[in-house]
Amino acid sequence: MAAIFAEQLKREFPPDIKAVDGIDLDIPANQIFGFLGANGSGKTTTVRMLTTLLRPTAGRAQVDGLDVEKDATALRGRIGVALQEAGLDDIQTGRELLRLQARLYRVPSKHVEDRVTHLLEVVDLTEAADRAVKGYSGGMKRRLDLAAALVHDPKIVFLDEPTTGLDPISRDSIWRYVAQLNKEEGVTFFLTTQYLEEADRLAHTVAIMDRGKIVAQGSPEELKASIGADVVTVRVSPEDGVKERAAEAVKGVNGLEDVRTVGDAIVVYVRDGKSAVAPIVLALDEKSIPVEEVTLSRPTLDDVFLQKTGHKMEGEVGS
């Protein structure tokens, strides 16, 4: 049985916005599933449907074998969720907030204090536990939110951009904790992110979401291999029309698979990168296009994202 399953899941908003436009998911247990997409791609709407906060317009979805619409209450008891904005109550202390969460999640009374104390230690908030959440930093709030999502020891956890806006140290500590929980306790994570590095480092499987649809899915290695080419990035003058002329100029290069424009550069996908650098530079020189910088690399998830969606993660639109 899949931990998370969806079939032609859709959500529309008036007047005619297709936030999620018929996605299929089949995520086995014990996986970290990375859901990549730019702002507005439909990631959060998908999470809200899978966690019963939003009703689908069409299609169906199950989490841990329970239907998101018909079995919503039972399902809520089995999953942990930390949404994009750390949804916390500023007036309570960290300990009080976790205690209330534990009780609402039906953690047996005799275990509540132990569980709260353990989680506060794990997310490194023991010292701040009895201070009002109002005084917590962004990183502390994120960690508390994560602890709140785990208070009832769920086996499936949804994390919606858990590290957005965090400093590198806080981000790293959340990554380590997620990986540890997955490895040691077999927790399945559905992790939405805008950070390609996050997906690359943590996820067993990655899906790329663009304009409400899943445009690619596989392990990070499979996705990178799917490009089937090396990546030559050539920075040219930022003047109008130069990169478009450059993209046209290199189209005759031997072994070329694809070419895209992004920012003030062209990204050339070629079968044998080492042999292709010189012909690319020559082709540009023939058209009198000055080259400012050339880099040769193996494909990254960034390249996969660009190739599959036509734009960079930051929302920079290419050709």
Next chain:
Amino acid sequence: MIDLLRDTVLLTRRGLMEAVRQPAFEVQNIFIPLFFFAVTVGAIGNISGEAFGVVDYAGFQMPVAILQGAAGAASVSAIAMTTDIERGYFDKLLLTPSPRLSLVLARLCADAVRAMVITVIILVAGLIFSAEIESGPAGFVFIVLMSGLFALSYAGFGLAIALRTGSAQAAQAGFLIFFPLLFLSPAFAPKEIFDPWLEFLATINPVTYVLEGMRSLVLVGWDWDAIAYALLAIAGMGVVTISLALMGLRHRTA
């Protein structure tokens, strides 16, 4: 059912914790009614007997102050609810297996408890101000309970707005609507001396019956007809406003 009761109690406690840690609203909800009570009694109390036959004007006004305080208390949860919605904490509560009805009921109950505390303070102040309660200590308790029920039924209106709009400003409008209702009731003089149009509006205004029920306990004793009308008015308001609040909750989670 047990889950509903248990979670309502847990969340009511959280709502009351807000009042203890951020008491600004409570201070305002006690101070303003007491201020109006003192000023109105001071200004009209000496002539109320001659003007419209009310000798104990402090007793006549005490229920007005109580309803003002209760309506103020009944607006707190709506504002707190919008804060929860804005901060995302409401979503966190929606994600728990808690019955969603408990999220609304707990807010209503917290308002009712707050209103009862405010009512005790106002009643004690009124007694110090020379008012008397003809129905005795049991009447004192009954007025406190009635004020809690009124707050519970009135709070549904603000909660409905909060859930529909998520806007604190809009939710506050729920409280502001109380003032026209109060002024269209026999708050300052018996409705028998009103112009016919105003008397008609007072007759169809539920606040009139709540006010007269409480007033009867203060000035007359146990007038069961007046008390029954008051309880019916509260129940009627409650059915309407709590239904609106539940529709608002449904709208927010659709």
